[in-house]
Amino acid sequence: MAAPLPDPEHLLAALASRMKPSMGPETGIVGIYTGGAWVAERLHRALELKTPLGLLAVTLHRDDFGRIGLHREARRSHLPFEVEGRDIILVDDVLHTGRTLRAALNELWDFGRPRSVRVAVLADRGGRELPLCADFTGEVVAVDAGEDLVLTNEGGKLRLAAVRRPE
């Protein structure tokens, strides 16, 4: 029987404490829609950051557009600070293949050239298809190869679930 999945609230607290020593007053924190945005909002509050929260929509840089087309739900990237020359922390909920991060880096570069980019994720489930890794991780979580690890948000209550991938 698989181990129970961790509580996202505990992962958020662990992640925030790991990130705290590395945060400068000008560090920009940027959440990737959808789950990464929820995590980034919580981290932004917990770390009491002065720089406003940034949000990235990566749809326009996905590498599977030719197969699946555009999502019905359109979101816009919103970076309410100067990206050029800034230290940025990209935040996502689950790190898996690395393709979302690749798209996020491309999207970020359309706004300017950051000084550095680091990555924070709530859960790393492995299975990388690109040479990318996280600098800050809530926890490494084991999930079956045929399952997706999904973060849901019900009225602000975050929950992790393993969902069987459709054949």
Next chain:
Amino acid sequence: MNPNPQVDSQGRLIHLLTTEGLSAQMIRHILDTASQFVSVNEREVKKVPLLRGKSIFNVFFENSTRTRTTFEIAAKRLSADVINLNIGASSTAKGETLLDTIWNLQAMDADMFVVRHAEAGAPHLIARHVKPGVHVVNAGDGRHAHPTQGLLDMYTIRHYKKDFTRLVVAIVGDVLHSRVARSEIHALKTLGVPEVRVIGPKTLLPVDIERLGVRVFHDLAEGLRDCDVIITLRLQNERMSGPLLPSAGEFHKAYGLTPERLARARPDAIVMHPGPLNRGVEIDSGVADGTHSVIMPQVTFGIAVRMAVMAILAGNA
């Protein structure tokens, strides 16, 4: 024969030929997608890779530098390769048929055709004869339709007015010859606009226009009363004198949008125009350049809406 060739068996948009019959959900999807592209166009790098490797042929059997340019910019911002063809001056002049021209271009591995033609129905004909996976966008056909202009006008109205269901929208001028007006009326009715008015002289309004669910006015001042949105149509040069109209001056006197007449509309009314403007004919400079005018934002939104249409079509290969 498929009665609606712009939609496939799963209800996905594969061509954009007209706004007639497009669902409200599909129109909203196009407008929502366009809003993402508006933000792309505001960035330092105004380019995304969605159509990288795709070839888009702008096939203009009728000249229009402005429309062709907006499609070209939209395609290039999606990273497509764009080929502009002014067919009127070449193939058809040598006797080649419309479909021969398209089939030749298709053999050059075109992924999408953006077609303008003086004859209504030409883009429909092309859409019925291209290979699966090749898309057609109507960039204006005869008096029939100009769907991307209609959709960019919907985007503009939504941007300023938010909700379609409480609006009074007036379309003023030469509705008879306007493919833009038809595309707008279909989209406005689908999106739930309760009152669409058309205003013009009898000679420039189609006799059965009420069939589209619009109110007809021949008196401009009366028709503009309490309007939220005023769409002024371009009066084409060849109509400015002749059997339909005494002169451009006469038209302006009766139907030109002046600041005084605009005052009959609601104080927060917006004024739109598909361009290019005939200043002093259908619209005064004081209105075109005034605080109610959203004519320049229309042009900006037009790029984003055309990007959205092309990206949605290409994603539904």
